[in-house]
Amino acid sequence: MAAIELLNQPDFRRRLDQCIHCGLCLPACPTYAVNQLETDSPRGRIALMRAAAEGRIELEGAFEEHVELCLGCRACETACPSGVQYGLLLETARAALAQVKQRSNRKRVAEFLQQIGLRNLLPYRRRLRLLARGVWLYQCLGLPRLARWILPRLPSALTTMEGMIPPIDLNFLDLSQPAPALAPRRGKVAFFVGCVQDAFLAGVNRATVRVLQHNGYEVHFPRAQTCCNAAALHSGDVEFARMLARRNIDAFAEGDFEAILTNAGGCGAALKGYEHLLADEPAYMSKARAFVSKVKDINEFLADHLHHPPTGYVQARVVYVDSCHLRHGQKVVGPPRALLRAIPGVELVELQQPDMCCGSAGIYNLLQPEMANQVLDAKMADVRAANANIIATANTGCYLQMVYGVKRAGLNATVTHVVELLERAYHP
Structure with a gap:
């Protein structure tokens, strides 16, 4: 068209x-x-x-x-x-x-990133994990110190990209078999592991699965799942986005799952949009509707299914940074806060402007680094005023942007996902 x-x-x-x-x-x-x-x-x-x-x-x-x-x-x-x-x-x-x-x-650079990153990297778990191993080696060799000296002389997008890299955890989630329930069995769920989340925030995925296990859920990992398609949609590549949607729908079709869970606000918003995206495809209209009806953000699901609340004490002053696609796209606002308040010892403090973006927005912070940094600086000023020692998020992009924001603002704070704090309270 x-x-x-x-x-x-x-x-x-x-x-x-x-x-x-x-x-x-x-x-x-x-x-x-x-x-x-x-x-x-x-x-x-x-x-x-x-x-x-x-x-x-x-x-x-x-x-x-x-x-x-x-x-x-x-x-x-x-x-x-x-x-x-x-x-x-x-x-x-x-x-x-x-x-x-x-x-x-x-805009050849943007198109190159779209072609290589969105089409040839994000949909392939093995390639992303290989890249994560390379970044782990880069960190082990102490090269970030050299990079901090060189990068100010290069395009600002490279500075942003390097600053966003968290400490790499190579203990990737084992997807070869379901994770059994560790409490009286309540049901069977499927987990959407994501792409960047799986490779660069492996600890978040492990914590997600363990919290579900502690609450009586058997967790399955459909092997054919791929990238959610959010990055493709943000870049205007609609046909590729539809192809990814069809692949995910087919991957999760087998198995009578109570829910299809994601721990990334951006991925969840994309997954919940499949019914609209495939509305003109007769072969997938009803499949997409059935798929979307089961998709839940992990915070949304656990707030209603926390059968065994954590009892371990976690002494921390926590500020929660909303994912825009979770807050504005999925309208999930209260559940992450409820889960944080359920952790003994956590003092939850609110931002003055919790509804404002952090500047991540998919790959926006790489394509529009100047504007993204101005938006981020305003966010970090709000975070600084909260005087918290832990910044909790519920989205991959927000997590990485907060890692960069903490470095940029010189804050003494740790970035974590809501489920990581929850999991810590199960193993004090």
Whole structure:
């Protein structure tokens, strides 16, 4: 479908017309907070989309500049009184831009990252684990010290990428067989292990499985599962995103699972979007609906199924940093906080602006490092004011961005996932 045809689909035009131009989205928008430009607000971007759809402006130029600068955090959806589905509008706009870029061959670096990273790396678990081993060796040899001297002289995206790397844990989750329940058996669940999460945050996945086991669940790992497709959608590669969705639906189809669980807010939002993404494919419409009905974020699931609450004491002052796609996309706000409060000894403190993005947004912090760093600096100022010694997250990108943010801000704090703190309380 031609780029301009994507912007003239009836559903797209209908969603555009839902916007009543009230401006309540402006205070919620991170890029508007930085630039104070109408064109860098959700309302302004919707006006640009409408102008492009009507042929009044080209897709390249102002449209491309301001649409690409959007983080896609969807905070505007939470603020909008009219229920504008801005996330779906943005996906379509970026899909149209992707077609234009392919013809003009612009932004070659971004396209190279998309081709190599999104198509040839993220969907392949073995390749990612091999990359993690290489990064582990890099850390063991003390090369980060050399990198900190060299990187300021190179593009800022490389500084961001190096700063995001957590200490690598090579004790990857064993996916060869189900993990048995460690308490009276309550049911059988499937675990979506993710791609970056599996390779670079192996401890988070192990903690997720152990907490489920302690609460009586047998955990299965469908071997054919692959990347969720969030990164492909963010880059406008809709056809590849659909292919990944079909593969995951087929992978989880076998097995009468009570739930399909993910511990990454961005992955969960993508997985829950499969029904919309495949709505025009008769062979997958009903399959996608059945799949989505079982997808749950780990916090969402455990808040209702914490059959054996932890009893170990964890003395910590904890600030929880919301994942935008968990808070605004999936509307999961209370469960992570409830789980943290269930840990004996944890003092949970709130940010002044918990609904504001940290600047990660998939690979946004690599493609738009200057804006991402300004958004991150505002977030870290809020984190600093909380005076916590542990920063808890519930999403892969947020976790890595907080690792970078702690280094950048010089904070004395540890970054962890909610389930890692939970698991610690089961083994004090």
